[in-house]
Amino acid sequence: MKRSKVLFLGVCIALVLSLLAACSKDNTKNNASGTSSEPSESQQATGSASQSSKEVKITFFNTSAEINTVFEKLFKVYKQEHPNVTVELIPTPIGGAQIEKFQSLLASGNPATVVNLDAGTIFQYKDKFLDLESEKAKYAKLALPGAIDGALLDGKFIGVPYSAQGYGLLYNKRVVEEAIGGAFNPSTIKTRSDLESLFKKIEAAGKAPVIIHGADWSLAAHYLGLAYSLQSNDVEKNRQFVEGLKNGTVDLSTNQAYNGLMDTFDLLKKYNARKNDPLVADYNKDSLDFAKGEAAFYFMGDWSWSVIGPLKSRDKDFGILPVPISDNPADFGNSQVAYTEPKLFAIDNAGSTPEQQEAAKTFIEWMITSEASQKAIIGESGLAMPYKNLKVESSNPMSSAISNYVADGKTINIGVINYLPSDYWAKTGASMQKYLVNKIDRAGLTKEVQDYWKSTAGK
Template sequence: MKSLSMLICLTLMIGVFAACSNNNNAKSSDANADSQGSKEVKLTFFNTSAEVNTVFEELFKTYNELHPNVKIELIPTPIGGAQLEKFQSLLASNNPATIANLDAGTVLQYRDSFLDLESEKAKYEQLTKPGAVEGALLDGQFLGVPWTAQGYGLLYNKRVVEESIGGPFDPASVKTRDDLEALFQKIEAAGTAPVMIHGADWSLGSHYLGLAYSLQSENDVEANRAFVESLKGGEVDLSANPQFMGLMDTFDLLKKYNARKNDPLVADYNKDSADFANGEAAFYFMGDWTWAVIGTLEGRDEEFGILPVPISNNPDDFGNSQVAYSEPKLFAIDNSGSTPEQQEAAKAFIEWLVTSEQGQRAIIEDMGLSMPYKDLKATSTNVISNAVTEYVDQGKFINIGVINYLPQDYWAKTGASMQKYLVDRVDREGFIQEVTDYWKSQAGK
């Protein structure tokens, strides 16, 4: 009986110790799980940079391998205006994306749906180049993290230009409109089309005519906004505005030497970019984003650069030595239907995306984009973007941030007027009237 009693006691003690041990192990596992954030969090990512959908999807997989509890699903969008419609439908159905990669103007338009990232602002001011966060502010609010920077102007094919002029080309030699025309004349005399104009409304209405609103001050966005408000109020005579008229005088020059002058509205973006890259035109009014096409071409030319669009014959006028520059896309986090856990996971993912070697390599090398960040861990192969960066680092840029505050249809409406002017269906006076009428129709909006 004594032996049996001892056996029973020993068995009970072993059971108690085992239970205690299991309980302690369970607590330890729970603590480890909590420290790693083991609760599964699902994020959705609305992407308006449709041309790089596959790159983002690979990044989501990489992040999931590093953070198994976080799963990110891409919400792809078509290229063009239907992107905004899809975004609106997600909001209307109470099924918003956790993270949205959007134009800054769209973030501003739907500001009430996004998380205020003021708590993240100081961190990103340390991570980015000077002015990057300031340029991303929308009415003073930090609603989206900047992740890419883009510039545009007159791209040039170095081989074509140098063969045409018979020697090295110094881009700083073009300081005025007359300088540009003299160069065009040499190129044309050598048997090559001097310049390519892409005839799409977004290129003409947003990128070209959009400069008129950004040139009203030397990078004072609020002053440029005030100018637009004066346009809406009918208080501005565009025919007496030197920046607007100078820009249009330069457009007349581009029209005169346009490689597409026989059919200027075909607007085949891939063909225009490829023809320029292969030397069929010396200059191309476009931005560094065209490297997504040019960079993949076999047998193309290798060296390209960028010139500002001169707007006068006074080399000291603002715009003649500066290229257009902006941070066109922001990563914004939903605040209308996302949980606090999703929002925190979204913040962590965005920070990883823009600071990690994997994220930076994907953005810079695979997407071919420029990033407004310090201490980059990847080298860009986009020679046009690198040329833009040289201007920006010297402070020679036009802040086109005013476009973030313009109506969503401004580029389509005024772009259509630009197309008519391009094909001589309306003269300068008629064109000015159409643009003036558009802005008056926006009064009070």
């Protein structure tokens, strides 16, 4: 009997120990997988799962080169909040060999986990990126109307928009108002002739009217690129226009929007502060000179605030004008600024592990929703984000001015560029540079641009 009791007691102890071990194993498993039946407040706020105890390293390929240092500092903050995840920045230079570097990483079998790329490049390499359809509804709730639809590439959600940008003729309010002797109302510039009259007053006041940045990306992707978007505010119709260029059924020499745009470019050339050496293309110097009032206007985008904003002894008030393309105020383009969600965050699906991909999803959500990230992107860098209920107000007066155009529905949808070949701005940019320095005339430029598009037929 005594032996039976001891045996019974031993069985009970073994059973209890077994149950305790099972509970411990389950808890360890839950902690490792990052799941919890009761998420913390921070988890509820971000909608993300808790971090895995496993160390994960992800790399971030950045083509918003003007804010490389901003991202570097931001990733250190992310590390503090997510100690088991390391985000390593892969920087690129402004405008220089960015796509080649991305292609090299892809070819080496060591692609970046997360990329910040132009939508067009993501579309070109769409098979290399993770389908984010399961994430779409979450971002649709957070985004401004139309932002997610604008980020779709052939109807697929493979990139999360993080910035909204616009471009046109930035102006230094002080310089303009000193030249005209009073308050400047940008809505008074409705035509090319209006713009030239203003340029003449600025020149008479002893200031350079405008700076043209001579880099191929500015001349072709931004300026000449307007020709493809000015045909219609419908992206699909603009895609058809480009297909017409490829198959030779569209003749640029007789196209009204193209010729109007280039007539305005001739005006900008005439009054260009860099006319004696127009191909220097020093982005920092151009931005600095404009910010300090060496020129009244600057053909550029609101992203230049990342350079202008931190400058000491700069002017304070800036705005933006559309690029007028005719002398008819009613023509499309004369009252509208170019606007898009140009950069998307996408996740690699060619060489990244499932753990890296999951960590990348959480990281991207943090980049969009966290106050720390919004302070860096909006407050410090001066970029706009196409989302509602942002925690930070923009410090960028140019972005604020563009937001007014957006609110009034006065924008040019430049989404067609998402479907253009990755070399279009480099190839046609070289032609624009020749035109800028008068090595070719309008007919020569038009032929070179059309020859480029015909060479892409079937690609």
